Amino acid sequence: MKRIGGWLLPTACPLCGCQIAPGQDFCADCERALPGIGTACSRCAAPFESPVLSEQTCGRCQQVPPTYTAVHALFRYTAPIDRLIHGAKYAGRLDWAALLGRQLARHVRNRPCSFDALVPVPLHRARLRERGYNQSLELARPLAKDLGLPLLHAVKRVRATSPQTSLSREERIKNVRRAFVANQDVEGLRIGLVDDVMTSGATVDAVARCLMKAGATTVEIVTVARA
Numbered sequence: 001m002k003r004i005g006g007w008l009l010p011t012a013c014p015l016c017g018c019q020i021a022p023g024q025d026f027c028a029d030c031e032r033a034l035p036g037i038g039t040a041c042s043r044c045a046a047p048f049e050s051p052v053l054s055e056q057t058c059g060r061c062q063q064v065p066p067t068y069t070a071v072h073a074l075f076r077y078t079a080p081i082d083r084l085i086h087g088a089k090y091a092g093r094l095d096w097a098a099l100l101g102r103q104l105a106r107h108v109r110n111r112p113c114s115f116d117a118l119v120p121v122p123l124h125r126a127r128l129r130e131r132g133y134n135q136s137l138e139l140a141r142p143l144a145k146d147l148g149l150p151l152l153h154a155v156k157r158v159r160a161t162s163p164q165t166s167l168s169r170e171e172r173i174k175n176v177r178r179a180f181v182a183n184q185d186v187e188g189l190r191i192g193l194v195d196d197v198m199t200s201g202a203t204v205d206a207v208a209r210c211l212m213k214a215g216a217t218t219v220e221i222v223t224v225a226r227a
């Protein structure tokens with residue numbers, strides 16, 4: 001009933017609390033103010049400080065090309081969207097995860113990208129037990145449904161890595177190395193790897209490497225926000 005009611009009754013904008021029509025995710029003012037990705041690296045979607053004229057890759061991607069071929073990022077990881085992502089990740093706001101998943105689906109549908117299947121970035125079972133859900137899976141579910149693609153649990157996190165936020169880039173790479181193993185064969189598949197926030201890219205690159213070893217032809221990253 002609660003679910004049905006949500007479709008029929010006006011709800012509150014998750015960012016400002018004002019009333020919005022059923023079927024809308026944000027009010028018009030908040031929607032306009034959402035932090036878009038702007039000018040960014042064509043490979044890893046890292047935002048550029050100043051606008052560039054043509055499609056360009058960042059210095060880091062030129063030096064060490066990542067395993068993934070592209071990044072589809074919806075927002076910059078900044079206010080006010082960071083609050084929703086944080087709530088979806090740590091505070092059990094699965095309604096916000098579903099909302100962000102819908103937004104992601106809308107974004108991906110309008111872009112040139114080709115996946116045969118989606119894979120969520122897995123959590124280690126200890127963290128899954130503690131949190132009760134995997135936010136990447138909660139994002140990937142509405143996305144898979146919308147795009148009509150299979151959702152594969154193709155990768156397992158075998159090492160509980162410490163939180164990435166306080167680490168340097170080198171430490172992050174070391175931290176995630178050997179943290180993932182393939183659960184299944186993904187021979188010949190083009191994979192869309194789903195994550196909530198992409199920061200250094202070390203985690204998604206480690207998972208992408210694992211998927212390529214398991215036979216994937218390409219891995220593209222699909223993320224709500226890019227830091």
Ligand SMILES: [Zn+2]
Nearest residue numbers: 013016027030
């Ligand atoms: Zn609003």
Ligand SMILES: [Zn+2]
Nearest residue numbers: 041044058061
């Ligand atoms: Zn780049």
